[in-house]
Amino acid sequence: MKKVAIIGGQRIPFVKSFTHYNRISNQEMLTACLQALTERYQLAGKRVGDVALGALLNRSTEWNFARECVLGTNLDPHTPAYNVQRACGTSLDTTIQLSLRIAAGQIDTGIAGGSDTNSDLPLLLSQQLSWKLTALRAAKSFGERLKILASIRLKELAPVYPAVVEPRTGLSMGQHTERMVKEWGIHREEQDALAWQSHLNATKAWDTGFYDDLVFPYKGVTKDTIVRSDTSAEKLAKLKPAFDFSGQGTLTAGNSTIYTDGAAAMLLASEEYAQQQKWPVMAHFVDAESAAVDYVHGEGLLMAPTYAVARLLKRQHLRLQDFDIYEIHEAFCGQVLCTLKAWEDPVYCKKLGYDAPLGSIDRSKLNTRGGSVAIGHPFCATGARIVAQTAKLLQERGSGRALISICTAGGMGVVAILQR
Structure with a gap:
């Protein structure tokens, strides 16, 4: 098996929907990211092994979405491409699929990515x-x-608007998460504290230049617009519940991700090919796992990563504590806290196949450059954003191991391990 190198990522600034990227399509945004990679790594006129891209809110006419993005760049038009869709885990899944093909020796290079916009919605007819x-x-x-x-x-x-609800329950992801936080006893203050930390970490990362080579200016926007450097525990505490208005709700617009537009893509290669091209390697892909839960019959909708991580740790003979970096997608701060609490629970961990709890993690290693609550969450772009961000963290450290975890709609989860 060949060693899989993560070369680098490029993304546009993530922005609040219905603001800066109005009437800009997924294809436009993602094509820009591919072109930025092409220019950064001198890929013009070169054939890439394969390109895997995805978008959740795409049009039925965009059946050849990924290929059209490729044809909009300076890549060799002989570069193939295909579509992937696993909701919020999509561009982590594209990374995994291409990494496995590189490891198997089928291709030497690949570009993984994703995009989503709420500002160019594909409205349907009844x-x-x-x-x-x-x-x-x-x-x-x-x-x-x-x-x-x-x-x-x-x-x-009357047009039919895309609805981010689970077809089998009719409930939104936020409503499902309200059920989860009640089940696990996660308080509002804990969620707000995690949200505040996410904004603090993202603010510091931008101020220190961490994102300068990962994010390129697009349509006059130079940085993520959702990051709030001026937020505080007091400001977050004043926000009203967003999904449960019974007086018991704890999820708000402040501790949940908001509708976001954006796109991200990243370049992968075999170690040998990277050396031939003299590309510095940021980190290496090690392994990955996916899982699903029976949310229809009572399991928490966004708890699937607990299963996926447990399987991955067992296969790799690792403990939950054997990581220097934890990147857990903040669909909702409450969902992150439920996941962490579940790994500490002996009864729950028996369901995961362990005789003892997986245990707690060092919170100072969690989402240290900001998470999705602060940066934003364009559904299918988040995975590529997190992988590139994590790979750069490992590059800066010089060595280490990172765990990536993403929950998705449909009660699924995708997780991966990177190492340097």
Whole structure:
């Protein structure tokens, strides 16, 4: 098996939806990221082994989305590409898939990435209107067409907006997380404290130049716009519950991710190819795992990473404490805290196949350059953002091991280990 090198990542600044990137498509944003990688690593005119990209909120006409992004760059047009979609874990999954192919010797290089925007939503027609318009197109006579048009009702003309809810429960991710924090006894103050730390860490990272070579200016925006350097525990405490209005809700706009637009991509290569190209290696991909939970019958929707991490640790003969860096996606601060508490619980860890708790982690090693609550969460871009960020942290350290964990819609989780 070949050693898989993470060469580097490029992303645009993440921004609050419906602001700076209005009417800019996923394809435009992600093509810009690919072109930035092409320029940074002198890939113009070169064929990359494969490109794996994804977007959650894409259009039905974008069935060849990844390939179109490639054709919009200076990469050799003989570079193949394909689409991937595992909700919030998408661009971590693209990284994993391409890393496995590089390790197997099938390809020497790969570009993984993802994008999402709420500011260019692909609105749908109602199912009834779609059926009638399809019939209208197939109609053979003027009378048939007139009859179909007369059958269209005003309510059928209303557009259908994409809804971030679980189809089998009808509940949003935030509502599911409210259930989780109640089950695990996670208090509002704990969630706000984690959110505040996320903003502090992201602010410091930007102020010290950590993101300067990972983020490039786009459409007049030079840095992430969601990071709040002026937030405080007092300000966060004043925010109202966002998902449970019964008086028992603890999730707010301050300790949850907000709708975000953005894109990210990263370059992977075999160790040998990286040496040939004289590319400095940031870190190496080691292993990964995915998991799912039965949230329909009571398990916490966003708890799947607890299973995935447990399996990964067992396979790699590692303890939860054997890491220098922990990057846990902050879909909600409450979800991160539920995950950490579950690993400390002896009864829960028996479900994970352990006779004793996995234990606690050193919180000072968690999301040290800011997490998704502060930086933002364009669904399919988050994985590539986290991998590139983590690889740079390992590069700065000179050595070490990192654990990445991402929860996703549908009750799934994707996790990975990087090392230098």
